[in-house]
Amino acid sequence: MSITDDISLSELNELILLVKQIHGFDFTNYTKASLKRRVLRIMQLKKLPFWELKNVLTNDPLFFQEFLDEITVNVTEMFRDPAFYRALNTQVLPYLATFQHIKIWSAGCSSGEEPYSLSILMQEAGLKSKSFIYGTDINAEMLSQAKKGIYSLRNIKSYAENYKQAGMPGTLTDHFTIMYDAASIQTELKRNTLFSVHNLISDNVFNEFQMITCRNVFIYFDSELQDKILEVFYNSLCSFGFLCLGSKETIRSEYYRKRLKVVNSRENIYQKIG
Amino acid sequence: MGNINASEIVKHLQSAEVLLLGGSAGSFMPIFNIIRSLPQNHPQPIVVVIHRGKNNFSDIENLFGDNCRILVREISDKDKIAGGHVYIAPANYHTLFEKGKTFALDVSEHVWYSKPSIDVTFESAADAYGDKCAAILFSGANQDGAKGLLTLRNKGALTIIQDPKDAEMHVMPQAAVDINAGEFILPSEQILKFMRETFAITNSQ
Numbered sequence: 001m002s003i004t005d006d007i008s009l010s011e012l013n014e015l016i017l018l019v020k021q022i023h024g025f026d027f028t029n030y031t032k033a034s035l036k037r038r039v040l041r042i043m044q045l046k047k048l049p050f051w052e053l054k055n056v057l058t059n060d061p062l063f064f065q066e067f068l069d070e071i072t073v074n075v076t077e078m079f080r081d082p083a084f085y086r087a088l089n090t091q092v093l094p095y096l097a098t099f100q101h102i103k104i105w106s107a108g109c110s111s112g113e114e115p116y117s118l119s120i121l122m123q124e125a126g127l128k129s130k131s132f133i134y135g136t137d138i139n140a141e142m143l144s145q146a147k148k149g150i151y152s153l154r155n156i157k158s159y160a161e162n163y164k165q166a167g168m169p170g171t172l173t174d175h176f177t178i179m180y181d182a183a184s185i186q187t188e189l190k191r192n193t194l195f196s197v198h199n200l201i202s203d204n205v206f207n208e209f210q211m212i213t214c215r216n217v218f219i220y221f222d223s224e225l226q227d228k229i230l231e232v233f234y235n236s237l238c239s240f241g242f243l244c245l246g247s248k249e250t251i252r253s254e255y256y257r258k259r260l261k262v263v264n265s266r267e268n269i270y271q272k273i274g
Numbered sequence: 275m276g277n278i279n280a281s282e283i284v285k286h287l288q289s290a291e292v293l294l295l296g297g298s299a300g301s302f303m304p305i306f307n308i309i310r311s312l313p314q315n316h317p318q319p320i321v322v323v324i325h326r327g328k329n330n331f332s333d334i335e336n337l338f339g340d341n342c343r344i345l346v347r348e349i350s351d352k353d354k355i356a357g358g359h360v361y362i363a364p365a366n367y368h369t370l371f372e373k374g375k376t377f378a379l380d381v382s383e384h385v386w387y388s389k390p391s392i393d394v395t396f397e398s399a400a401d402a403y404g405d406k407c408a409a410i411l412f413s414g415a416n417q418d419g420a421k422g423l424l425t426l427r428n429k430g431a432l433t434i435i436q437d438p439k440d441a442e443m444h445v446m447p448q449a450a451v452d453i454n455a456g457e458f459i460l461p462s463e464q465i466l467k468f469m470r471e472t473f474a475i476t477n478s479q
Binding site for chain 2 (some may be wrong): 033075081216222
């Protein structure tokens with residue numbers, strides 16, 4: 001059976017509507033170019049032509065989790081963009097250290113690499129005991145991986161390279177227990193972390209934070225949706241709290257540009273001022 | 275190279291709404307020579323995808339930017355695509371085109387061990403621009419870009435491959451030649467000549 005390697009925009013919209021109506025997940029304001037690639041990828045992986053993909057999404061309740069795993073991009077790294085972590089160390093941590101409690105929200109955290117990187121960062125800065133890190137994602141399956149905190153040794157090797165480039169003082173593997181071909185994050189680093197499902201599109205403010213990181217999530221959303229989520233972030237930040245977006249994601253909304261001061265324009269770190 | 279219709283190539287290059295240049299090892303110089311010959315206000319946006327390591331940013335922009343009249347910038351998510359710019363695909367992201375002439379970045383899986391992948395950008399351009407686009411695939415050591423170039427060709431875009439014999443690394447252009455992805459197969463000298471002609475005509479209008 002040959003799978004067509006293309007779907008039209010109207011077919012994509014049809015699928016978006018179906019997923020919204022049956023499963024309650026709304027992909028309407030996702031970037032179409034990326035979303036289309038994800039759908040084509042699922043069709044290839046599962047060997048489903050378009051009509052059959054619609055069919056299983058409608059009739060097989062268990063398939064939706066698989067669909068969600070593939071449609072959302074779960075590619076992440078520890079210490080992704082080392083320059084970002086260097087900027088946190090020099091420009092943000094001295095400020096965060098002045099807060100009594102440091103609550104951090106890692107939004108769209110996938111399998112947990114970013115929250116654990118932050119946990120390591122806070123520990124090495126001596127701020128771990130007063131920090132609490134929340135990792136949220138739309139995908140419960142990813143969060144259960146995050147809770148385990150077990151990563152393949154192959155990945156750890158590349159994360160260690162990032163860690164070194166981030167100018168961190170220790171050795172990344174010191175924060176892990178190595179077992180055969182996997183590495184398990186140390187229990188100490190799991191303390192004061194909490195992972196839970198949160199849908200940026202439909203859920204609201206759930207706490208007040210000193211720092212929010214949401215990196216390489218906005219790239220999948222159109223500007224209208226980005227602004228909507230910026231509002232959630234803005235309302236979730238304490239005064240002078242920090243918002244960190246991906247290094248290729250800038251705030252374009254005039255309204256929020258006035259209320260979020262640029263701390264680092266290269267790494268897109270902002271501070272709530274208004 | 276006997277039956278190449280030069281005026282046809284130049285005409286198609288001129289009418290393209292966007293020009294795509296892709297390559298890997300050995301592609302820097304031929305691409306650099308094209309960018310360097312661009313006038314400051316060239317109306318056609320140019321998008322460059324060169325394979326690069328994940329944590330090495332800004333060197334291509336700087337190398338190009340310091341030596342060119344045209345504005346060279348690294349792509350940020352949702353940047354508007356406008357003339358007078360050379361856009362460089364950032365490391366550790368795929369670059370796609372969104373309707374309404376904006377870029378959309380993506381951090382999904384590597385393609386042919388590459389991020390940015392040339393295939394991803396070419397295929398997305400085929401969707402967004404169809405035949406109103408021109409693409410050139412240069413030297414490189416893997417087969418990324420070949421399939422994307424074929425997709426473009428099938429949509430009626432102008433597709434050119436650097437002659438594998440002329441390329442520092444032949445694997446990438448050869449992969450494209452093997453699947454018949456290029457309308458024209460030319461040495462880099464000749465590609466540059468056509469580009470210069472195109473730029474001259476476009477900017478004298």
